[in-house]
Each structure stands twice: as C-alpha cells, then as structure tokens.
Amino acid sequence: QDWLNAYKECMEDCKNPSICEQTYNSMLSDMSPGGQYAQWYDSLDISGFNASTFPLSILNYNNQLPDGGLASNNAAASYWKNPKFLKRDGSTLTGYYDEYGIARSKIPVLPVTGGYYPSTSSAFLSNGIYYTYPENLTNEKDFVTYWQESWAKSLVIYHPEYCYFKWCSPNTMDTVGVASLSSEDFDNNVLSVASYSAATSNSWLNTGNNYAMVDLDPYFNYVSDGIAQKTAMKAQIDNYLGSGLSMKEMAAMTVKCPGYYRSTGISSTCTSFVATGTASIDDRVWSQYKSFYLSAKQTFMRTAADDYAIKTSGSNCGKGYNGCIGIENFNPFNSAFNRNLGLNSFSSNNSQPCYWNTYMLYKDKVRRFNIGEVMPGADKEKADFNVFYSTGLCPMDIDFAQWLHNVAAKSMLLTTFSLKTEATFTKQIYDKIYATTTTGASYVDYNWVPTIDALDNTKLKIEFINGSIVSTCKINLKLPSGYTWSQVKDFGNIDVGVYNTSSSTSGFTIVAYVDHDANPLTPNQEVKV
Secondary structure (H helix, E strand, C coil), rough: HHHHHHHHHHHHHHHCHHHHHHHHHHHHCCCCCCCCCCEEEEECCCECCCHHHHHCCCCCCCCCCCCCCCCCCCCCCCCCCCCECCCCCCCCEEEEEEEEEEEEEEECEEEEEEEEECCECCEEECCEEEEECCEEEEEEEHHHCCHHHHHHHHHHHHHHCHHHHHHHHHHHHHCCCCCCCCHHHHHHHHHHCCCCCHHCCCCCCCCCCCHHHHHCCHHHCCHHHHHHHHHHHHHHHHHCCCCCCCCHHHHHHHHHHCCCCCCCCCHHHHCCCCCCHHHHHHHHHHHHHHHHHHHHHHHHHHHHHHHHHHCCCCCCCCEEEEEEEECCCCCCHHHHHHHHHCCCCCCCCCCCCCCCCCHHHHHHCCCCCCCCCCCCCCHHHHHHHHHHHHHEEEEEHHHHHHHHHHEEEEEECCEEEEHHHHHCCCHHHHHHHHHCCCCCCCCCCCEEEEECCCCCCCCEEEEEECCCEEEEECCCEEEECCCHHHHEEEEEEECCCCCCCCCCCEEEEEEEEEECCCCCCCCCCECCC
C-alpha cells in the first residue's frame, strides 16, 4: 500500500492535468488582472484604467460578483482588498502569499509628505524598510502594477464557479477507499482501451452482467453522490434515454444499423452486443458503448455538481451555479434551478451568479466547469434558415447529397443493401420514401436496389424495395455519354431544380467524380449528372 501511494505521487507530474486542475487554472487566470472577472482596461477612459466600468470585476469597488453584498456595505465582499488564501486543510488565511503559500507578500513603500508612495492605508517597518500589504494599497491601479501571479490564489475563492472546483476534487480525483484509482483514472482507463476484446479482458463487458462497468466504477461505489445515483445509472443502462433499448443494444444498433427507424420489434441482428468475431465491427460497438456510458456518467456528475452549487443545506456550497454563464437567454425554469427553487430561490439569493438581478451580466462570459456540459441546442428553424441562406439548399437537399456521397464512396452504388446499415440515411429521407409507399406497414426495412438501363448504360435507376413492398419514390440518374456507372467513385455538390407538381418529381444536378482512366495516379474527372 505504501509503495502504491508513493508510486502514485511520483507519477502525478507525468499525467495530463485533470478536469479539476484545468478548471482551477482557468479560474486563476480569470481572477488575474485582465481576466474575465478582473477587467480594468477602458479604451474610453483617458487613463485607460477604469475598473468601475465592469460590474463583474474583482477590482471594482461596487462589483456584483456573488458574495451577498457590495464592498461598500459588506466587509467580506468579493473584492481585491479582501484576499483569502485557502490552505490545503480547508482553513483560510488573510492576505496575499507567494506561490507556496508560505511567505505573505509585501510591497516596499516610501514615506512622503502626508503618507506613503504608493498610497496605502497602513504601513509597517521591517529591517529599516517600510512595507505595506497589497490589500492595503489605496488604488487598484497600483495593485495591478505590483501584481504577482501567486496572488490569484487569494482571489479565486470569489470566482463565480468556485463551488464546482470544491465539488470536483473529492468527487473525481480523491476517491476514498480505492487504492491508486480515482473516478477520473477509471474514465481515462476506459477511454484508452480501443478494442472489444481488451474491454472484455478488463471485465467491463461481462455478458452475464449489464452492470459490470458501473459495479467497477469508483464514482458510483465510493463517492456519496455517485452511490446515491447508482440505481438511476443502472436504469439508464437498462433503458438508454428512454429508447426501450439497453445501452449495449443501442450501441450495437448505432454501429450495425444506424439508419434503422423502427421503434418496436427491432431485429436482434441490429441490437446484439455479442462479439461478431469481426474486430472492425466489435471495436466500433465497444467505442460507442463506452461513449454512451461516460456521457451518461458525466450527466449524473453534472447533476450532483449543480445541486451542490445551488443547495444551501448541509455541507453544500450554495453559491455558484453556472447555468447562466455564456447563455444569452437564460431560463431558470429550464435549468438546474428548477430542481431546487424551494431550496435556493432564483429570485432572491444574491449569493448566486445566476439569480434574477445579475444573470444577464454573465451572457458573454466563458463557463469554466464543463463536466457533462449540455448547451442549449440552436433553434432548428433558425438553423435550417441559416443553411438555406448560406447555400441555397434546404436541409433535405444536403442530407440527400451526403447520402449519395457516402453510398458511392463506399463502392455501394451498384450494390443491393439494406438502407438501415447506412449512417447517412436520415429519418427525413426515410419518411419521404415511406410516404410514397402503398402499404399500411408501420415500418418498412427498405433495400437500395440499383438497375442500369439495358438500352442506355448511362441511365441508373434506384428503387426502394422490401419483398413485395415497392416505394413509388425512385432516383433516376443519367451520366454524360462516354462514361459508365462503374466508373463513378463519389458525388459532390448538388443543385436542386423546381418541383414538378404534375409529375410529382424534382429535378437536380449533382457533381459525379469519375475514374475515367482506371489510373490511381490521375485525379477523377468531374461530370454533371
């Protein structure tokens, strides 16, 4: 045990920074002069220095950082004159210190008529030299002039997201009860394993136990928040995102049948997680599964961290929920506040950065704690309009062109295959094909069926068929004379014509890339189809 602990300590410097360390370092930068919560430069001010312009600057006497009050009426307010250095044991020291947190920083001053230079509220004599502590300087401009990098550690406690850092380390790094393995170590181990067979060897894919991963995960077994969430995580593994499929089944289907849109009675061919023996498929299934697992885990971790930052009960932090940071139109009722309004009201707690009076100040700030980050999705109609405005194409046109590109690039253009096995076969394309099918079936597992015209080999017809079920939707393509369809290796840009209501057809032109000379050293020719 002693050897393991010594080895772990020795190897710490060889590891990449943890999410906690990255968060902390970013927060230190934010609280340093010029950082997003220590701004001072004002181009409109004749001196260039005007911290009062920035309502969220630690240098501003009347800043609105989440401390419960202004420096003018709160001696403990978030302000550069109230430095608090947090020691490893959790206690705090007043003042600014060197990088080791040992020697308290002091600034030499010169006695002048009526006081000292630079101006200070107090000074002391040591070995014949007058000094002042940084927090006793009269002007914030002098404070910035004498700034030392280590001083940020005495201001970071005022960072709006500091609660998340307090939550991070004990929940992701310092996993109690597991020798040499933390939650983050476990995640990194999982990410580093690329093959299905290696994951099986690590006992993560026990076929008789759907919960093999979660039962070995330190977060869900040794951290109080994770232990409380383990049952919910198991439910997610059993029914992933309410799909009716287990996490393993969804991972298998995502790889084997990415274009399958049937909601019930899904073929086990698509959902079987059992190794196929083909490494290229099995490894992709494992990769998808670990992605689902770690994403779900981080969502639970995010929930726990948000609750810690909002709740004021027990050992919770209760000041620092970051849901509004970087969000232009923050909605508290569509956020973690909604789970905790009774515990920490959005409308009245000014210890929260995202409470009603200050949340709008954070819309242009950068969020630092990003575990399980779920940013609001863009408005679909607005996104579709932007696509049309910039390309002149409807989203369906782009989906269609991408679909043809993938089929040709995989040399499947002249092959019969199930559409569900093609990742770029979107639900929108399926709906268009299905809508023209004269059948009452709830789902049709269409095949791509190509036919070259017997009288004109420049013509190719694609039909969508499943047994006796044939969609009236077809794709008719025609090459310029002198080329054959076996020469087509890819498709590119598409131009869509006007829909013909009388024939219910849409014309389009798409660029085809043709291997005209069977020479891999010469580029393919572009022709219009």
